[in-house]
Amino acid sequence: MHGLFGAKSGWGKSWYLQAWMETNAPRYDYFVCLDYADEYRGLVKSGLAAHYIIGPKEAAAWGVDEYEQALRQNPRLILARHELTPEVWREQVVAPVITAARRLAQSSGSSSALTVIDEAHWAAPQDAKLPDIIKGMATTGRGEGSSSLWATQRLTEIDETIIGNVMFQILGGYTASGDLNKVGDAVEYPQEFHNPNAMNLPSAVPESLKVDGDSIPLRKFTEGEGDDKQTIGSEWIQSDDEGEITRIDTRNVQMEATHYGDEGMKLIAPGTED
Ligand SMILES: Nc1ncnc2c1ncn2[C@@H]1O[C@H](COP(=O)(O)OP(=O)(O)OP(=O)(O)O)[C@@H](O)[C@H]1O
Ligand SMILES: [Mg+2]
Structure with missing residues (x-):
């Protein structure tokens, strides 16, 4: 299942999204949060997830296989963006992480994976050529076991495919x-x-x-x-x-x-x- 959170800045999207993560992460085999603004450490402190900080070194060195392995080791992960431009975040982190999560969800018949994307207008902007895999996440059928939650303050700047498919x-x-x-x-x-x-x-x-x-x-x-x-x-x-x-x-x-x-x-x- 796929869902979208939208509201102006400061309305409380990230707070409410965190509550959704707290409730839903334990229900899935795999959970990964793409934490653009590094604000979900609370879920690490409370013991729900492990925390990886993704800086330039990690972004350059890690691909789909590394993220898949990281998720197998820690099935609940918060990935905090650190000193990465939106482009690097989108191309070198969001895209491979989504690919890894979908792969895991497909790995056995009943596997499930929840991917959460805050500040989603940076991961899936309307005006940039999107890696197909990012668009593809919002269009995967219920059968695959992949779910996603997208949050943004800019409905006008997030890719239409996402809005149209949640x-x-x-x-x-x-x-x-x-x-x-x-x-x-x-x-x-x-x-x-x-x-x-x-x-x-x-x-x-x-x-x-x-x-x-x-x-x-x-x-x-x-x-x-x-x-x-x-x-x-x-x-x-x-x-x-x-x-x-x-x-x-x-x-x-x-x-x-x-x-x-x-x-x-x-x-x-x-x-x-x-
Ligand atoms: N129900 C709530 N209870 C307590 N605090 C809340 C609640 N909702 C929001 N807040 C607090 O209000 C502030 C703004 O909320 P939040 O960061 O979720 O906004 P946002 O919509 O994600 O804004 P932005 O688009 O700028 O990221 C935060 O400090 C958040 O913790
Ligand atoms: Mg927010």
Whole structure:
């Protein structure tokens, strides 16, 4: 099965994706996370996976066979990108890792492999010639035992093949009109639900989109003020190719491992400092 996570930067994709990994990695024979921003060490600390740092030396020396062997030794792996350009990451890491994972999934009748690709617009950009193997991952049939999860903040920049072939999508908040239009192309319900600033949303929508019967847009929840402001959860709409629609609030999602994502540095307007 293949799924896509999308939302604007800071909405909580990587946090929620990590929760999905925590739940699903143990269910597969092999699990590999292509950790573009090196933020999933929490899953290593919690004992779920082993951690390999992939720098220029590893990227140059390792191919499909090496990754396959690494996965046989450590069936659950976080591969953290270290000092690699997006091109090197895509061509010399993502492509061979995906090939290795698919090979393992096909190695015996009942084998299964889950591959997770965060910052997927770098692994599968719309405007670059993609290694066929990367595209191929999202198009493998259910029978093969390969699953994948892709996450990106830029729906407009990820390859169409990926968007077109996933079986479910989990989309959060967007404010740019280009992104919201792209969401509109991908979902069967009013795209305005994904704009946290939208007003007067249509009420003739499935009850599962509403909160206590009200049509309100997706929300992000924070605690604290100024520099102490922290995200504590956010809302998402999951929809699949069978027409199922669910609204999710990650304040209700439990995760054991810590997520080492960055809230980012804040900018302060002059004259408002206390
Ligand atoms: N449900 C939650 N509970 C606690 N913290 C959360 C939750 N959701 C998100 N966060 C925190 O909010 C911050 C932003 O989330 P995250 O890094 O997942 O955003 P993102 O959508 O992946 O952004 P980007 O596109 O920039 O990578 C992180 O510090 C993350 O740990
Ligand atoms: Mg992220």
